[in-house]
Amino acid sequence: MNFWNDPINFIANWLTGLLTGWGLAAGLATVLVYLVGITVLIVFAMLLDIGLVWVERKVVARFQDRLGPNRVGPFGLIQPFADIIKLVIKEDITPANADKVIYNIAPVLAATSVIALWAILPLSSRIFGVDLNVALLYLVATGALGTLAIIMGGWASNNKYALLGAFRMVANMVSYEIPMVVTLLIPTILADSMSVIGITEAQRGLWFAVLSPLGAVIFLISAIAELGRSPFDLTEAESELTAGFNVEYSGMKFGWFYASELLHAFTFGGFAAVLFFGGYGGFFGLEKALPWLTNPFIEAAVFIAKAMLGYWVIMWLKYSMPRVRIDHMLAFNWKFLVPLSLVLLAVTATLHKILIVLPGWQYALGMFFSNVVIVAATIEVLRDYGRKQRKAAEELAPQAQL
Amino acid sequence: MHNEWLYIGLFLIIGIIVPIVPLLLARFISPHKPNQIKQSTYECGIETVGESWVQFKAQYYIFALVFLVFDVETVFLFPWALSLNQLPLFVVLEGILFIGILVAGLVYVWRKGMLEWV
Numbered sequence: 001m002n003f004w005n006d007p008i009n010f011i012a013n014w015l016t017g018l019l020t021g022w023g024l025a026a027g028l029a030t031v032l033v034y035l036v037g038i039t040v041l042i043v044f045a046m047l048l049d050i051g052l053v054w055v056e057r058k059v060v061a062r063f064q065d066r067l068g069p070n071r072v073g074p075f076g077l078i079q080p081f082a083d084i085i086k087l088v089i090k091e092d093i094t095p096a097n098a099d100k101v102i103y104n105i106a107p108v109l110a111a112t113s114v115i116a117l118w119a120i121l122p123l124s125s126r127i128f129g130v131d132l133n134v135a136l137l138y139l140v141a142t143g144a145l146g147t148l149a150i151i152m153g154g155w156a157s158n159n160k161y162a163l164l165g166a167f168r169m170v171a172n173m174v175s176y177e178i179p180m181v182v183t184l185l186i187p188t189i190l191a192d193s194m195s196v197i198g199i200t201e202a203q204r205g206l207w208f209a210v211l212s213p214l215g216a217v218i219f220l221i222s223a224i225a226e227l228g229r230s231p232f233d234l235t236e237a238e239s240e241l242t243a244g245f246n247v248e249y250s251g252m253k254f255g256w257f258y259a260s261e262l263l264h265a266f267t268f269g270g271f272a273a274v275l276f277f278g279g280y281g282g283f284f285g286l287e288k289a290l291p292w293l294t295n296p297f298i299e300a301a302v303f304i305a306k307a308m309l310g311y312w313v314i315m316w317l318k319y320s321m322p323r324v325r326i327d328h329m330l331a332f333n334w335k336f337l338v339p340l341s342l343v344l345l346a347v348t349a350t351l352h353k354i355l356i357v358l359p360g361w362q363y364a365l366g367m368f369f370s371n372v373v374i375v376a377a378t379i380e381v382l383r384d385y386g387r388k389q390r391k392a393a394e395e396l397a398p399q400a401q402l
Numbered sequence: 403m404h405n406e407w408l409y410i411g412l413f414l415i416i417g418i419i420v421p422i423v424p425l426l427l428a429r430f431i432s433p434h435k436p437n438q439i440k441q442s443t444y445e446c447g448i449e450t451v452g453e454s455w456v457q458f459k460a461q462y463y464i465f466a467l468v469f470l471v472f473d474v475e476t477v478f479l480f481p482w483a484l485s486l487n488q489l490p491l492f493v494v495l496e497g498i499l500f501i502g503i504l505v506a507g508l509v510y511v512w513r514k515g516m517l518e519w520v
Contacts, residue, residue: 030405030408031408031412034408034409034412035412035416038409038412038413038416039416042413042416042417042420046420084424087428088424088427088428088431088432089428089431089432089433090428090432091432091433091434091435092428092429092432092434093436093440093441094441095441095442095443095444096438096441096442096443097443097453104425107421107425108418108421108422108425111417111420111421112414112417112418112421115413115417115420115421116413116414116417118413119409119410119413129409129413130406130409130410130413131406132406132410136480137477137480138410155455157443158443158453158454158455159443159444159445159450159454160445160450160454161444161445162454163454163455163458167458167459167462170462170466171462171465171466174465174466174469174473175465175469177469177473178469178472178473178476181473181476181477182476182479185476185479185480185483188480188483188484189483189486192484192486192487193484194480194484242444242446247444248443248444251428251432252424252425252427252428253425255424256421256424256425326519327518327519330465330517330519331517331518331519334468334508334511334512334517335512335517338472338508339505339508342501342504342505342508345479345501346498346501346502349483349486349494349497349498350494350495350498352486353486353489353491353494354491356487
Protein backbone atom coordinates (compact mmCIF):
# COMPACT_ATOMS: atom_id res chain seq x y z
CA MET A 1 0.00 0.00 0.00
CA ASN A 2 1.43 3.37 -0.95
CA PHE A 3 0.08 6.90 -1.23
CA TRP A 4 -0.83 6.71 -4.93
CA ASN A 5 -2.85 3.51 -4.67
CA ASP A 6 -4.74 4.17 -1.48
CA PRO A 7 -4.19 7.74 -0.23
CA ILE A 8 -6.84 7.87 2.51
CA ASN A 9 -5.94 4.61 4.21
CA PHE A 10 -2.23 5.40 3.82
CA ILE A 11 -2.56 8.73 5.63
CA ALA A 12 -5.03 7.30 8.16
CA ASN A 13 -2.70 4.42 9.06
CA TRP A 14 0.27 6.76 9.32
CA LEU A 15 -1.66 9.18 11.52
CA THR A 16 -3.07 6.40 13.73
CA GLY A 17 0.45 5.00 14.14
CA LEU A 18 1.76 8.44 15.03
CA LEU A 19 -0.99 9.11 17.58
CA THR A 20 -0.77 5.70 19.25
CA GLY A 21 3.02 6.16 19.25
CA TRP A 22 2.46 9.29 21.35
CA GLY A 23 0.67 7.12 23.88
CA LEU A 24 -3.00 7.75 22.97
CA ALA A 25 -5.58 4.97 23.37
CA ALA A 26 -6.45 3.25 20.08
CA GLY A 27 -10.12 4.29 20.28
CA LEU A 28 -9.26 7.94 20.85
CA ALA A 29 -6.73 7.84 18.02
CA THR A 30 -9.44 6.49 15.67
CA VAL A 31 -11.82 9.29 16.64
CA LEU A 32 -9.10 11.91 16.09
CA VAL A 33 -8.20 10.45 12.68
CA TYR A 34 -11.89 10.43 11.74
CA LEU A 35 -12.20 14.07 12.80
CA VAL A 36 -9.23 15.06 10.65
CA GLY A 37 -10.59 13.14 7.67
CA ILE A 38 -14.08 14.59 8.07
CA THR A 39 -12.75 18.13 8.34
CA VAL A 40 -10.66 17.73 5.20
CA LEU A 41 -13.64 16.29 3.29
CA ILE A 42 -16.00 19.05 4.40
CA VAL A 43 -13.44 21.78 3.66
CA PHE A 44 -13.01 20.27 0.19
CA ALA A 45 -16.79 20.33 -0.28
CA MET A 46 -16.93 23.98 0.82
CA LEU A 47 -14.10 24.99 -1.53
CA LEU A 48 -15.90 23.19 -4.33
CA ASP A 49 -19.04 25.09 -3.35
CA ILE A 50 -17.18 28.39 -3.77
CA GLY A 51 -16.07 27.19 -7.19
CA LEU A 52 -19.67 26.29 -8.03
CA VAL A 53 -20.79 29.88 -7.38
CA TRP A 54 -18.35 31.00 -10.07
CA VAL A 55 -19.41 28.19 -12.45
CA GLU A 56 -23.09 28.99 -11.92
CA ARG A 57 -22.65 32.70 -12.59
CA LYS A 58 -20.43 32.13 -15.59
CA VAL A 59 -22.74 29.54 -17.18
CA VAL A 60 -25.95 31.49 -16.60
CA ALA A 61 -24.22 34.47 -18.19
CA ARG A 62 -23.47 32.39 -21.28
CA PHE A 63 -27.08 31.14 -21.44
CA GLN A 64 -28.27 34.74 -21.34
CA ASP A 65 -25.68 35.99 -23.82
CA ARG A 66 -23.66 37.94 -21.25
CA LEU A 67 -20.05 37.70 -20.12
CA GLY A 68 -20.58 37.09 -16.42
CA PRO A 69 -18.03 38.04 -13.75
CA ASN A 70 -14.77 38.98 -15.48
CA ARG A 71 -13.28 41.89 -13.50
CA VAL A 72 -12.03 40.40 -10.24
CA GLY A 73 -9.06 38.18 -11.00
CA PRO A 74 -8.52 36.16 -14.18
CA PHE A 75 -11.92 35.21 -15.69
CA GLY A 76 -13.51 36.63 -12.54
CA LEU A 77 -12.25 33.66 -10.53
CA ILE A 78 -11.88 35.68 -7.33
CA GLN A 79 -15.45 36.99 -7.59
CA PRO A 80 -17.00 34.30 -5.29
CA PHE A 81 -14.46 35.14 -2.56
CA ALA A 82 -15.47 38.78 -2.85
CA ASP A 83 -19.10 37.64 -2.59
CA ILE A 84 -18.36 35.76 0.62
CA ILE A 85 -16.57 38.72 2.19
CA LYS A 86 -19.55 40.89 1.27
CA LEU A 87 -22.00 38.42 2.81
CA VAL A 88 -20.01 38.11 6.04
CA ILE A 89 -19.63 41.86 6.63
CA LYS A 90 -23.26 42.61 5.74
CA GLU A 91 -25.60 43.56 8.54
CA ASP A 92 -27.74 40.66 9.70
CA ILE A 93 -31.33 41.85 9.99
CA THR A 94 -33.70 39.67 11.98
CA PRO A 95 -37.35 40.73 11.72
CA ALA A 96 -38.75 41.74 15.10
CA ASN A 97 -41.74 39.40 14.73
CA ALA A 98 -39.71 36.34 13.77
CA ASP A 99 -39.35 33.24 15.91
CA LYS A 100 -35.66 33.88 16.64
CA VAL A 101 -34.49 30.39 17.60
CA ILE A 102 -35.99 28.55 14.63
CA TYR A 103 -35.10 31.46 12.35
CA ASN A 104 -31.42 31.05 13.24
CA ILE A 105 -31.38 27.24 13.13
CA ALA A 106 -32.89 27.00 9.61
CA PRO A 107 -29.85 28.14 7.52
CA VAL A 108 -27.52 25.93 9.55
CA LEU A 109 -29.80 22.96 9.03
CA ALA A 110 -30.05 23.70 5.30
CA ALA A 111 -26.26 23.57 5.01
CA THR A 112 -25.93 20.51 7.26
CA SER A 113 -28.46 18.54 5.24
CA VAL A 114 -26.26 18.95 2.16
CA ILE A 115 -22.91 18.48 3.90
CA ALA A 116 -24.23 15.25 5.48
CA LEU A 117 -24.67 13.80 1.98
CA TRP A 118 -20.92 14.06 1.44
CA ALA A 119 -20.38 11.38 4.09
CA ILE A 120 -21.53 8.73 1.61
CA LEU A 121 -20.52 10.33 -1.70
CA PRO A 122 -17.94 7.95 -3.26
CA LEU A 123 -15.34 10.15 -4.97
CA SER A 124 -13.40 7.04 -5.93
CA SER A 125 -13.13 3.39 -4.90
CA ARG A 126 -10.59 4.40 -2.23
CA ILE A 127 -11.58 8.00 -1.48
CA PHE A 128 -14.94 8.19 0.25
CA GLY A 129 -16.28 9.06 3.69
CA VAL A 130 -18.00 5.84 4.65
CA ASP A 131 -19.52 2.94 2.73
CA LEU A 132 -22.85 2.44 4.50
CA ASN A 133 -24.78 -0.68 3.59
CA VAL A 134 -27.99 1.39 3.78
CA ALA A 135 -26.59 4.40 1.92
CA LEU A 136 -29.74 4.95 -0.18
CA LEU A 137 -31.94 5.16 2.91
CA TYR A 138 -29.44 7.63 4.36
CA LEU A 139 -29.74 9.66 1.15
CA VAL A 140 -33.53 9.82 1.49
CA ALA A 141 -33.32 10.65 5.19
CA THR A 142 -30.93 13.58 4.77
CA GLY A 143 -33.04 14.81 1.88
CA ALA A 144 -35.92 15.16 4.33
CA LEU A 145 -33.72 17.37 6.55
CA GLY A 146 -33.51 19.91 3.73
CA THR A 147 -37.32 20.04 3.54
CA LEU A 148 -37.41 20.62 7.29
CA ALA A 149 -34.93 23.51 6.99
CA ILE A 150 -37.09 25.21 4.37
CA ILE A 151 -40.34 24.93 6.31
CA MET A 152 -38.54 26.14 9.44
CA GLY A 153 -37.14 29.17 7.62
CA GLY A 154 -40.44 29.99 5.98
CA TRP A 155 -42.51 29.60 9.10
CA ALA A 156 -40.16 31.36 11.52
CA SER A 157 -39.77 34.44 9.31
CA ASN A 158 -43.39 35.36 10.06
CA ASN A 159 -43.72 36.73 6.56
CA LYS A 160 -46.59 35.84 4.23
CA TYR A 161 -44.39 35.46 1.17
CA ALA A 162 -41.97 33.26 3.04
CA LEU A 163 -44.76 31.10 4.42
CA LEU A 164 -46.38 30.61 1.00
CA GLY A 165 -43.02 29.75 -0.52
CA ALA A 166 -42.32 27.22 2.20
CA PHE A 167 -45.73 25.56 1.81
CA ARG A 168 -45.31 25.23 -1.91
CA MET A 169 -41.80 23.91 -1.52
CA VAL A 170 -42.83 21.27 0.98
CA ALA A 171 -45.77 20.12 -1.14
CA ASN A 172 -43.33 19.94 -4.05
CA MET A 173 -40.60 18.09 -2.19
CA VAL A 174 -42.74 15.50 -0.44
CA SER A 175 -44.61 14.75 -3.65
CA TYR A 176 -41.52 14.21 -5.77
CA GLU A 177 -39.92 12.12 -3.07
CA ILE A 178 -42.19 9.19 -4.08
CA PRO A 179 -40.88 8.77 -7.67
CA MET A 180 -37.36 9.40 -6.37
CA VAL A 181 -37.56 6.66 -3.74
CA VAL A 182 -39.12 4.29 -6.28
CA THR A 183 -36.36 4.95 -8.82
CA LEU A 184 -33.77 4.43 -6.07
CA LEU A 185 -35.13 0.89 -5.85
CA ILE A 186 -34.12 0.21 -9.46
CA PRO A 187 -30.32 0.42 -8.94
CA THR A 188 -30.91 -1.55 -5.72
CA ILE A 189 -32.52 -4.35 -7.71
CA LEU A 190 -29.97 -4.27 -10.54
CA ALA A 191 -26.91 -4.13 -8.26
CA ASP A 192 -28.39 -6.27 -5.47
CA SER A 193 -26.93 -3.75 -3.04
CA MET A 194 -27.87 -0.53 -1.29
CA SER A 195 -24.32 0.69 -0.73
CA VAL A 196 -23.06 3.32 -3.16
CA ILE A 197 -19.77 1.50 -3.65
CA GLY A 198 -21.64 -1.74 -4.36
CA ILE A 199 -23.87 -0.01 -6.92
CA THR A 200 -20.87 1.60 -8.62
CA GLU A 201 -18.92 -1.65 -8.74
CA ALA A 202 -21.94 -3.40 -10.30
CA GLN A 203 -21.72 -0.89 -13.17
CA ARG A 204 -18.12 -1.73 -14.09
CA GLY A 205 -19.31 -3.41 -17.29
CA LEU A 206 -22.47 -1.52 -18.16
CA TRP A 207 -24.13 1.60 -16.82
CA PHE A 208 -27.57 1.25 -15.28
CA ALA A 209 -28.64 4.13 -17.52
CA VAL A 210 -28.47 1.59 -20.37
CA LEU A 211 -30.43 -1.05 -18.48
CA SER A 212 -32.99 1.43 -17.23
CA PRO A 213 -32.91 4.73 -19.17
CA LEU A 214 -36.42 5.60 -18.05
CA GLY A 215 -35.39 5.18 -14.41
CA ALA A 216 -32.49 7.58 -14.94
CA VAL A 217 -34.79 10.20 -16.49
CA ILE A 218 -37.39 9.89 -13.71
CA PHE A 219 -34.63 10.14 -11.10
CA LEU A 220 -33.24 13.28 -12.73
CA ILE A 221 -36.67 14.96 -12.91
CA SER A 222 -37.56 14.15 -9.31
CA ALA A 223 -34.08 15.14 -8.13
CA ILE A 224 -34.49 18.58 -9.76
CA ALA A 225 -37.87 18.91 -8.05
CA GLU A 226 -36.30 17.88 -4.75
CA LEU A 227 -33.68 20.57 -5.21
CA GLY A 228 -36.39 23.13 -5.83
CA ARG A 229 -34.63 24.40 -8.92
CA SER A 230 -36.39 25.79 -11.96
CA PRO A 231 -38.70 24.61 -13.59
CA PHE A 232 -39.81 23.52 -10.12
CA ASP A 233 -38.62 26.60 -8.19
CA LEU A 234 -42.09 27.63 -7.01
CA THR A 235 -40.63 28.30 -3.62
CA GLU A 236 -38.67 31.22 -5.00
CA ALA A 237 -41.00 32.36 -7.80
CA GLU A 238 -39.51 35.85 -7.61
CA SER A 239 -42.27 37.40 -9.72
CA GLU A 240 -45.00 36.37 -7.25
CA LEU A 241 -43.28 35.68 -3.95
CA THR A 242 -40.24 38.02 -4.29
CA ALA A 243 -37.85 35.32 -3.02
CA GLY A 244 -39.99 32.77 -1.24
CA PHE A 245 -38.93 31.19 2.00
CA ASN A 246 -35.65 33.13 2.35
CA VAL A 247 -37.08 36.62 1.74
CA GLU A 248 -36.34 37.79 5.31
CA TYR A 249 -32.82 36.40 5.43
CA SER A 250 -29.80 38.58 4.83
CA GLY A 251 -26.03 38.36 5.05
CA MET A 252 -24.41 35.02 5.68
CA LYS A 253 -27.70 33.37 6.65
CA PHE A 254 -28.98 33.96 3.14
CA GLY A 255 -25.54 32.90 1.93
CA TRP A 256 -25.97 29.45 3.46
CA PHE A 257 -29.30 28.91 1.72
CA TYR A 258 -27.73 29.90 -1.58
CA ALA A 259 -24.54 27.89 -1.07
CA SER A 260 -26.43 24.80 0.04
CA GLU A 261 -28.68 25.00 -3.02
CA LEU A 262 -25.69 24.98 -5.35
CA LEU A 263 -23.86 22.24 -3.47
CA HIS A 264 -27.09 20.22 -3.34
CA ALA A 265 -27.41 20.42 -7.11
CA PHE A 266 -23.82 19.29 -7.57
CA THR A 267 -24.23 16.47 -5.03
CA PHE A 268 -27.33 15.21 -6.80
CA GLY A 269 -25.41 15.34 -10.07
CA GLY A 270 -22.92 13.11 -8.29
CA PHE A 271 -25.61 10.72 -7.05
CA ALA A 272 -27.14 10.52 -10.52
CA ALA A 273 -23.65 9.55 -11.73
CA VAL A 274 -23.32 6.92 -8.98
CA LEU A 275 -26.76 5.40 -9.45
CA PHE A 276 -27.07 5.36 -13.22
CA PHE A 277 -23.87 6.52 -14.95
CA GLY A 278 -21.17 4.34 -13.44
CA GLY A 279 -19.93 6.74 -10.74
CA TYR A 280 -16.16 6.85 -10.51
CA GLY A 281 -15.84 3.76 -12.73
CA GLY A 282 -18.04 2.42 -15.47
CA PHE A 283 -15.42 2.32 -18.21
CA PHE A 284 -17.25 -0.60 -19.91
CA GLY A 285 -14.44 -3.00 -19.03
CA LEU A 286 -11.81 -0.68 -20.51
CA GLU A 287 -9.86 -0.69 -17.23
CA LYS A 288 -8.64 -4.22 -17.96
CA ALA A 289 -6.67 -2.89 -20.92
CA LEU A 290 -5.73 0.39 -19.21
CA PRO A 291 -5.05 -0.41 -15.53
CA TRP A 292 -4.13 3.21 -14.71
CA LEU A 293 -7.85 4.05 -14.97
CA THR A 294 -8.40 2.45 -11.55
CA ASN A 295 -5.97 4.85 -9.86
CA PRO A 296 -7.99 6.59 -7.12
CA PHE A 297 -7.01 10.06 -8.33
CA ILE A 298 -8.07 9.32 -11.91
CA GLU A 299 -11.34 7.85 -10.58
CA ALA A 300 -11.94 10.94 -8.46
CA ALA A 301 -11.35 13.17 -11.50
CA VAL A 302 -13.79 11.06 -13.54
CA PHE A 303 -16.37 11.26 -10.76
CA ILE A 304 -16.05 15.05 -10.40
CA ALA A 305 -16.34 15.41 -14.18
CA LYS A 306 -19.52 13.29 -14.26
CA ALA A 307 -21.03 15.13 -11.29
CA MET A 308 -20.17 18.46 -12.96
CA LEU A 309 -21.87 17.26 -16.13
CA GLY A 310 -24.98 16.35 -14.11
CA TYR A 311 -24.81 19.78 -12.45
CA TRP A 312 -24.55 21.38 -15.86
CA VAL A 313 -27.62 19.50 -17.13
CA ILE A 314 -29.56 20.70 -14.07
CA MET A 315 -28.42 24.27 -14.82
CA TRP A 316 -29.29 23.88 -18.49
CA LEU A 317 -32.85 22.86 -17.62
CA LYS A 318 -33.06 25.67 -15.05
CA TYR A 319 -32.21 28.41 -17.52
CA SER A 320 -34.18 27.01 -20.46
CA MET A 321 -37.56 26.21 -18.91
CA PRO A 322 -40.36 28.48 -17.75
CA ARG A 323 -41.68 27.96 -14.23
CA VAL A 324 -44.47 25.40 -13.81
CA ARG A 325 -47.68 26.27 -11.99
CA ILE A 326 -48.15 24.45 -8.69
CA ASP A 327 -51.31 22.52 -9.65
CA HIS A 328 -49.65 21.45 -12.92
CA MET A 329 -46.56 20.43 -11.05
CA LEU A 330 -48.39 18.31 -8.49
CA ALA A 331 -50.62 16.79 -11.17
CA PHE A 332 -47.55 15.91 -13.25
CA ASN A 333 -46.11 14.11 -10.27
CA TRP A 334 -49.16 12.27 -8.92
CA LYS A 335 -50.90 11.50 -12.20
CA PHE A 336 -47.85 10.78 -14.33
CA LEU A 337 -44.54 10.19 -12.57
CA VAL A 338 -45.81 8.11 -9.64
CA PRO A 339 -47.83 5.59 -11.71
CA LEU A 340 -45.08 5.46 -14.34
CA SER A 341 -42.35 4.81 -11.78
CA LEU A 342 -44.42 2.10 -10.05
CA VAL A 343 -45.03 0.36 -13.39
CA LEU A 344 -41.34 0.65 -14.21
CA LEU A 345 -40.42 -0.85 -10.86
CA ALA A 346 -42.79 -3.80 -11.29
CA VAL A 347 -41.54 -4.49 -14.82
CA THR A 348 -37.87 -4.13 -13.85
CA ALA A 349 -38.22 -6.47 -10.87
CA THR A 350 -40.04 -9.18 -12.82
CA LEU A 351 -37.79 -9.02 -15.87
CA HIS A 352 -34.64 -8.93 -13.74
CA LYS A 353 -35.77 -12.08 -11.97
CA ILE A 354 -36.62 -13.85 -15.23
CA LEU A 355 -33.72 -12.64 -17.42
CA ILE A 356 -30.88 -12.90 -14.89
CA VAL A 357 -30.22 -16.51 -15.94
CA LEU A 358 -29.53 -15.44 -19.54
CA PRO A 359 -26.08 -14.35 -20.85
CA GLY A 360 -25.12 -10.73 -20.13
CA TRP A 361 -25.93 -9.16 -23.48
CA GLN A 362 -29.35 -10.81 -23.78
CA TYR A 363 -30.18 -9.62 -20.26
CA ALA A 364 -29.09 -6.07 -21.09
CA LEU A 365 -31.04 -6.07 -24.34
CA GLY A 366 -34.17 -7.37 -22.61
CA MET A 367 -33.98 -4.71 -19.89
CA PHE A 368 -33.40 -1.94 -22.40
CA PHE A 369 -36.27 -2.96 -24.64
CA SER A 370 -38.66 -3.28 -21.70
CA ASN A 371 -37.97 0.41 -21.07
CA VAL A 372 -38.56 1.25 -24.73
CA VAL A 373 -41.91 -0.59 -24.62
CA ILE A 374 -42.97 1.26 -21.46
CA VAL A 375 -42.07 4.63 -23.02
CA ALA A 376 -43.95 3.78 -26.22
CA ALA A 377 -47.01 2.67 -24.26
CA THR A 378 -46.91 5.84 -22.15
CA ILE A 379 -46.72 8.04 -25.24
CA GLU A 380 -49.66 6.14 -26.77
CA VAL A 381 -51.77 6.61 -23.63
CA LEU A 382 -50.92 10.32 -23.53
CA ARG A 383 -51.72 10.71 -27.23
CA ASP A 384 -55.07 9.00 -26.75
CA TYR A 385 -55.84 11.28 -23.81
CA GLY A 386 -54.85 14.32 -25.86
CA ARG A 387 -57.14 13.26 -28.72
CA LYS A 388 -60.09 12.89 -26.35
CA GLN A 389 -59.40 16.29 -24.81
CA ARG A 390 -59.23 17.91 -28.24
CA LYS A 391 -62.46 16.24 -29.31
CA ALA A 392 -64.23 17.46 -26.21
CA ALA A 393 -62.91 20.97 -26.83
CA GLU A 394 -64.08 20.88 -30.47
CA GLU A 395 -67.58 19.81 -29.43
CA LEU A 396 -67.73 22.73 -27.02
CA ALA A 397 -66.29 25.26 -29.44
CA PRO A 398 -69.42 26.01 -31.61
CA GLN A 399 -71.49 26.66 -28.52
CA ALA A 400 -68.90 29.07 -27.29
CA GLN A 401 -69.17 31.10 -30.51
CA LEU A 402 -72.91 31.65 -30.20
CA MET B 403 -19.55 -2.25 11.78
CA HIS B 404 -20.25 0.31 14.49
CA ASN B 405 -17.30 2.44 13.32
CA GLU B 406 -19.34 3.50 10.28
CA TRP B 407 -22.02 5.00 12.46
CA LEU B 408 -19.39 6.64 14.67
CA TYR B 409 -18.08 8.26 11.49
CA ILE B 410 -21.59 9.43 10.50
CA GLY B 411 -22.16 10.82 13.99
CA LEU B 412 -18.89 12.75 13.96
CA PHE B 413 -19.64 13.89 10.40
CA LEU B 414 -22.99 15.34 11.47
CA ILE B 415 -21.39 17.14 14.42
CA ILE B 416 -18.74 18.75 12.21
CA GLY B 417 -21.41 19.34 9.56
CA ILE B 418 -23.32 21.43 12.10
CA ILE B 419 -20.23 23.28 13.34
CA VAL B 420 -18.94 24.28 9.89
CA PRO B 421 -22.02 26.39 8.91
CA ILE B 422 -22.06 28.02 12.36
CA VAL B 423 -18.47 29.34 12.10
CA PRO B 424 -19.10 31.98 9.36
CA LEU B 425 -22.34 32.98 11.10
CA LEU B 426 -20.43 33.64 14.34
CA LEU B 427 -17.72 35.45 12.39
CA ALA B 428 -20.39 37.60 10.73
CA ARG B 429 -21.84 38.37 14.15
CA PHE B 430 -18.53 39.84 15.31
CA ILE B 431 -17.44 41.79 12.24
CA SER B 432 -20.72 42.93 10.68
CA PRO B 433 -22.40 46.16 11.78
CA HIS B 434 -25.39 45.88 14.08
CA LYS B 435 -27.65 48.95 14.11
CA PRO B 436 -31.24 47.73 14.38
CA ASN B 437 -34.19 50.07 14.30
CA GLN B 438 -37.91 49.52 14.23
CA ILE B 439 -38.46 50.13 10.54
CA LYS B 440 -35.51 47.99 9.51
CA GLN B 441 -36.79 45.10 11.58
CA SER B 442 -40.37 45.27 10.37
CA THR B 443 -41.69 42.43 8.24
CA TYR B 444 -41.05 42.93 4.52
CA GLU B 445 -44.08 43.26 2.33
CA CYS B 446 -43.36 45.36 -0.78
CA GLY B 447 -43.52 48.66 1.07
CA ILE B 448 -46.87 48.30 2.81
CA GLU B 449 -47.19 47.43 6.46
CA THR B 450 -48.15 43.86 7.24
CA VAL B 451 -51.70 43.29 8.38
CA GLY B 452 -51.93 40.78 11.20
CA GLU B 453 -49.76 37.76 11.72
CA SER B 454 -48.76 35.34 9.02
CA TRP B 455 -49.12 32.35 11.32
CA VAL B 456 -52.65 31.69 10.16
CA GLN B 457 -54.69 28.72 9.01
CA PHE B 458 -53.56 27.64 5.58
CA LYS B 459 -54.96 25.79 2.61
CA ALA B 460 -56.05 22.27 3.56
CA GLN B 461 -54.94 20.94 0.18
CA TYR B 462 -51.32 20.89 1.35
CA TYR B 463 -52.36 18.68 4.24
CA ILE B 464 -54.06 16.19 1.93
CA PHE B 465 -50.96 15.91 -0.24
CA ALA B 466 -48.88 15.38 2.87
CA LEU B 467 -51.26 12.63 3.96
CA VAL B 468 -51.09 10.85 0.59
CA PHE B 469 -47.31 11.21 0.65
CA LEU B 470 -47.08 9.68 4.11
CA VAL B 471 -48.94 6.54 3.07
CA PHE B 472 -46.81 6.12 -0.04
CA ASP B 473 -43.49 6.88 1.60
CA VAL B 474 -43.99 4.42 4.43
CA GLU B 475 -45.05 1.72 2.00
CA THR B 476 -42.13 2.29 -0.37
CA VAL B 477 -39.77 1.83 2.57
CA PHE B 478 -41.17 -1.71 2.87
CA LEU B 479 -40.08 -2.31 -0.72
CA PHE B 480 -36.37 -1.77 0.04
CA PRO B 481 -35.80 -5.14 1.79
CA TRP B 482 -37.77 -6.83 -0.98
CA ALA B 483 -35.65 -5.18 -3.70
CA LEU B 484 -32.45 -6.00 -1.87
CA SER B 485 -33.16 -9.72 -1.53
CA LEU B 486 -34.72 -10.12 -4.98
CA ASN B 487 -31.99 -12.46 -6.22
CA GLN B 488 -32.41 -14.85 -3.31
CA LEU B 489 -36.19 -14.94 -3.46
CA PRO B 490 -38.23 -17.38 -5.55
CA LEU B 491 -40.25 -15.89 -8.40
CA PHE B 492 -43.42 -16.39 -6.37
CA VAL B 493 -42.28 -13.94 -3.68
CA VAL B 494 -41.18 -11.45 -6.35
CA LEU B 495 -44.70 -11.54 -7.78
CA GLU B 496 -46.07 -11.06 -4.29
CA GLY B 497 -44.00 -7.88 -4.06
CA ILE B 498 -45.58 -6.76 -7.30
CA LEU B 499 -48.99 -7.48 -5.79
CA PHE B 500 -47.96 -5.07 -3.01
CA ILE B 501 -47.10 -2.44 -5.64
CA GLY B 502 -50.51 -3.17 -7.15
CA ILE B 503 -52.13 -2.34 -3.81
CA LEU B 504 -50.17 0.95 -3.81
CA VAL B 505 -51.49 1.71 -7.30
CA ALA B 506 -55.03 0.86 -6.18
CA GLY B 507 -54.60 3.38 -3.35
CA LEU B 508 -53.43 5.97 -5.86
CA VAL B 509 -56.42 5.26 -8.12
CA TYR B 510 -58.74 5.62 -5.13
CA VAL B 511 -57.26 9.00 -4.21
CA TRP B 512 -57.44 10.06 -7.84
CA ARG B 513 -61.09 9.03 -8.27
CA LYS B 514 -61.98 10.80 -5.03
CA GLY B 515 -60.70 13.98 -6.65
CA MET B 516 -58.10 14.59 -3.98
CA LEU B 517 -55.35 15.19 -6.53
CA GLU B 518 -57.23 18.14 -8.07
CA TRP B 519 -56.03 21.54 -6.96
CA VAL B 520 -59.09 23.42 -5.71
